[in-house]
Amino acid sequence: MTNVHDAPSFSPHHLTGDVPARGRLQTFFRRAVREPFVHFLLAGAVIFGGFAIAEPNAGQELDERDIHVSREELLSFAQYRMRLFDNDRAEAYLSGLSPAQMRELINEYIREEALYREALAWGLDTGDYVIRRRLVQSMEFAARNMAAPGEELTEADVRKYYADNADLYTAPPTVSFTHVFFSADRHGWQEAERRARAAVADLAPPEKLALWPGDRFLYQRAYSNQAVEALESHFGPELAQTLVSGKVAEGAWSGPYRSPHGVHLVWVADRQEGGPLSFEEARPLVERDLAEARAQAQQDAILARILGSYRISVDAGLLEEGVPQS
């Protein structure tokens, strides 16, 4: 099975910049993160046009030890928790709470707000790698979403991309065949083999077979343009490899061959060597990939602008020790 559960891969952070100074940006994040739609805020508002951030609740002084619970805050808290952005439902929900339940909700809100502020005051976010990664990810997503749809792909662009990346546009060898099967489960291996040998002698070509010999196979009677991966689970790795390898003659019955299920006679109808796809064959994929590459490049450009806005200094001696440069 694939490693889909691996943590996202990331390159070592070898720039020893300081943590961005507290201030406007951090204040924004502090208030923003506890609001619903936090992704909108980070993704949509932060990066576009060089950090034009609207100052939320402008004019309101932020006293760090005052927590005020308003109905609006509670509505928003409830909706964020629910992730159900329905004001009427939230209103109905709040109105339907008993005094004890309301007290409990308010306590939860206060607890969350106080601990959140305290955590920031303690700088727990700076030490927490998960939070840090999450914010970096959000930046990357924001940069991605800020990339404009882009100009038309010209024919020349597409051809060049195809030429530059020819190794991506290849097809593996494939085979098309039909087969007759003798089940080891039903007859035992020896008898299955004997039946196969007896049958192959004067077996008519598939299109002329009136009565299909052999036993029911678990999967298919015929396969079209299959590469080795698709055949492995049906025929086992050895026979699958043999079938795509070109070792089996085309246009005739051969065998017997063994799979984990029994004995087979095989008629290969066609085999494709694979190899590079022609430009026309690959064109739709090239166009998709090129568009994707452009969007990626735009994202990279935005991120590069961000990186470029920082002044970097590295401790003396580190570079000589062979830490890779950015």
Added chain:
Amino acid sequence: MKTIWMQGSGRGRTLLSSALAMALIAAGPGAVVAQQAKTQAASAKPANARESGGAPAREYGPAVAAAGTTNLYWGDTHLHTRNSADAYTVGTHMVSPDDAFRFARGAEIVSDNGVRAKLRRPLDFLAVTDHAEYLGVFARLQRQDPMLSSWSVGQEWSGYMRAGEATKLATAFANAIQSSDPKYRLPRNMEATIWADVARTADRYYEPGRFTTFIGYEWTSMINGDNLHRVVLFRDGAETAAKVLPFSAQDSTDPEALWQALENYEKQTGGEVLAIAHNGNVSNGRMFAPTTVSGHPITAAYARTRSRWEPVYEVTQMKGDGEAHPTLSPTDEFADFETWDEGNITLTAAKQPWMLQYEYARSGLKEGLRHEEKLGVNPFKFGLIGGTDSHTGLATTAENNFFGKFPESSPRPDRTTNKMAGLLQPSWKLGSQGLTAVWATENTREAIFAAFKRREVYATTGTRIKVRFFGGWDFQKNDVLRPDYDRIGYAKGVPMGGELMKAPAGKAPVFMVAATRDPDDANLDRIQIIKGWLDAEGNTHEKIYDVALSDGRKVDPKTGKAPPVGNTVDVENATYTNSIGDPELTAVWRDPDFDPRQRAFYYVRVLEIPKPRWTAHDAKFFKLSLPDEIPMTVQDRAYTSPIWYRP
């Protein structure tokens, strides 16, 4: 970006070398052609690529369907991406329909919670079905798409986004979606542009014979929180499908209005479309109710209309399994499977016992017989399919590769202990399911759509259990041993989704079933045939027959039950072994309790042996100790479309 039209005018079948055309049985890409480039960005085009509208670059190999045979294709008919308003608001910002198609095709995608994802086996077809209501709007607003700049309501929302006024945005959106004030509707020209883009994207990924994409959307009807959602699928390409706009819940929440809109589409364009209902389990008694949404008893006209537009029903998906309920089927030891029965979809109304009979597929099919007796038409004559309803853009259904419904239920340590949308069900209740299996002559839109309409399809709860099911009057025990048993099936009877009529004197229906395990997954426990019928008094009944059991087990004639297959699951290590169960099971079974005067249906349920549930895989991977109430094993299954009997 240039529009890339990939569908040709013809299809693979017409291009075959004639020498092999006649008798070679169709190959089946049951497993997909695994021709993949060595990159995660794209999957390479197979050798037999075709330009649009022209002759192929190279000849197709011998892939002809001999008359009457079909191949097995796997897909998901119900998937959401960032284009859905709810998916976007809960965090699906990156995964677009393009990504969803590429993922289904086998590419590696980074999910919105940052984890890389890839299917073990690519799908053969996919429908991306984002919600019609504000389809694609949030993603465009967020990147300040200039097209939306003249839509005042959108700019207001955009302003809230930029100013960080999230509560105002939430309020405004909630008001808009519940309002009939036209200013809240996206201007039609903008909606048309977005919809055309959605349709063209599906076309771009359509490779006839290799990978089929369907243009579609979801009509998100709820009535006081009771679910009546339908997925709408088009047979056609963008040129036709984009001639109309998706019918949304803001147009109407009554399915009869939706069906009228579908009829208008077909009349206006000559195209073909169908609707697929799902999640009866959270409809609070509405899904198979004997009355319509407007409160009238079902009529023959209603029955005709409903069965015309809704030939199949999505019986299983992440929000619970809808085949059977333990209260309705107390003697069915497998009925309590991923059961969601607390209330409706928003959990604003609790479940009442009377509701259950109108919510579950088996019961709905029985209700259909009852209505057919009175009206002459069966309103609930549906085949069964499965979908994911994932809102991450990733159609994952394997227990060890489950990416959840939202980013919050994508792989992360707390997903087994957090709640869906905070107030709703706990995320651990999500099931890693389901898939649709189709028996079609080829992997094209036309052929798969036709299979839906004749119901030659079935559902699984996430694995690729292969099931062949035929019904007739003359099958013999040895027929199923033949290598071409499927040809015999078509010749002597009808496949799943079909109908038998007027039993010949003295005969009872005989059914031929062959089931094979998913080659990458668990062995099979048993094959069951589930019969429902209507007696002379107008009451419905059901009975389950174990027609094939693994490991040589037999049904105990005294109890009517067979011993359970056993359990090789090691929960702590999230492993199991295929040392029990059988890789394939077959049966040729005659109904011993047949009454030729009584309407009936028969469908097949195939069960796998137990294996670890996705929660057990999580517990192992994230080193968690989970509470006892969370199930750790699962027995995946297939449900075929029924074969009906009409006296």
